[in-house]
Amino acid sequence: MAQILLIEDDQSIRTSLALALGRHGHQTREADTGEDGLRMLASAEPDVVVLDLMLPGMDGFEVCRRIRAKSAVPVIMLTARGDDFDVVGGLEAGADDYVIKPVQPRVLDARIRAVLRRGTFAEQTQSDRYRDLTIDRAALTVTKGDQQLALTPTELRVLLELSRSPGQVLSRMQLLELVWEYDYLGDSRLVDNCVQRLRAKIEDEPARPVFVQTVRGFGYRFGPV
Structure with a gap:
C-alpha cells in the first residue's frame, strides 16, 4: 500500500x-x-x-x-x-x-x-566511482566529492541505467521503457527534462556535461569514465 x-x-x-x-x-x-x-x-x-x-x-x-x-x-x-x-x-x-x-x-x-x-531498484555490485562521482548501487545513493546528492527516484534510475554500461548509447525510447516502464510510444520530454535536472545535480557545468552526454539524433550515454 x-x-x-x-x-x-x-x-x-x-x-x-x-x-x-x-x-x-x-x-x-x-x-x-x-x-x-x-x-x-x-x-x-x-x-x-x-x-x-x-x-x-x-x-x-x-x-x-x-x-x-x-x-x-x-x-x-x-x-x-x-x-x-x-x-x-x-x-x-x-x-x-x-x-x-x-x-x-x-x-x-x-x-x-x-x-x-x-x-527499490538494486544491483549486485556495490559501488562504482567515476572521477568525483560515486554510485552505490546497493545503497542506492550517489555522492559527488564528499556530498551525498538528493536525487529523486526517477533521476536515480536514469543514472543507474545509463551508467550500467558506460559509453553505450540508450535512446529516449529505451529509457522510457527501462525507467518509466512505458511499453508503447511515450513522451520523450519525460526523459529530456529528467536528464536536465540530473545534470544540474551531478555535473560541474551542466551546459557542458561530462557524465550524461547527448548523442544527437540517438539519445544519451554515460561517459567518459
Missing part, C-alpha cells in the same frame, strides 16, 4: 480518485489547494504526490517547485488533454510523470506503481 497525497481542487474528481485509489490498495490524503498540500506534505510524508496543475491561488507549477526545493518525493501531475504548455511547465518544475485528464484510475495506479519501483 502506498501513501498518496492528492492535491486537486475539483471535489468530484478528488473524491472519485481517492475512492478508486483505495480500491487499488492505496491510502490517500486529500488537499484542495496548493497551500494545504504543502502543509500536508510536511506532516504526512507521502510516498507519491498526485498534483493537479490548475489550482486556485498557488498553481501546481509553483507547488511542484516548492516540493522539489525540499523533497525528492515522486510527483505525478494531472494535466489537461493535449495541453503542451502544462506538460512542459510541469516537467520543468520537477514532476516525474504525468497523467492526462479525464483520469483513468487504472492508468494512474500503473504510473504510481511504476514510480515507486524506481526507488
Whole structure:
C-alpha cells in the first residue's frame, strides 16, 4: 500500500480518485489547494504526490517547485488533454510523470506503481566511482566529492541505467521503457527534462556535461569514465 497525497481542487474528481485509489490498495490524503498540500506534505510524508496543475491561488507549477526545493518525493501531475504548455511547465518544475485528464484510475495506479519501483531498484555490485562521482548501487545513493546528492527516484534510475554500461548509447525510447516502464510510444520530454535536472545535480557545468552526454539524433550515454 502506498501513501498518496492528492492535491486537486475539483471535489468530484478528488473524491472519485481517492475512492478508486483505495480500491487499488492505496491510502490517500486529500488537499484542495496548493497551500494545504504543502502543509500536508510536511506532516504526512507521502510516498507519491498526485498534483493537479490548475489550482486556485498557488498553481501546481509553483507547488511542484516548492516540493522539489525540499523533497525528492515522486510527483505525478494531472494535466489537461493535449495541453503542451502544462506538460512542459510541469516537467520543468520537477514532476516525474504525468497523467492526462479525464483520469483513468487504472492508468494512474500503473504510473504510481511504476514510480515507486524506481526507488527499490538494486544491483549486485556495490559501488562504482567515476572521477568525483560515486554510485552505490546497493545503497542506492550517489555522492559527488564528499556530498551525498538528493536525487529523486526517477533521476536515480536514469543514472543507474545509463551508467550500467558506460559509453553505450540508450535512446529516449529505451529509457522510457527501462525507467518509466512505458511499453508503447511515450513522451520523450519525460526523459529530456529528467536528464536536465540530473545534470544540474551531478555535473560541474551542466551546459557542458561530462557524465550524461547527448548523442544527437540517438539519445544519451554515460561517459567518459
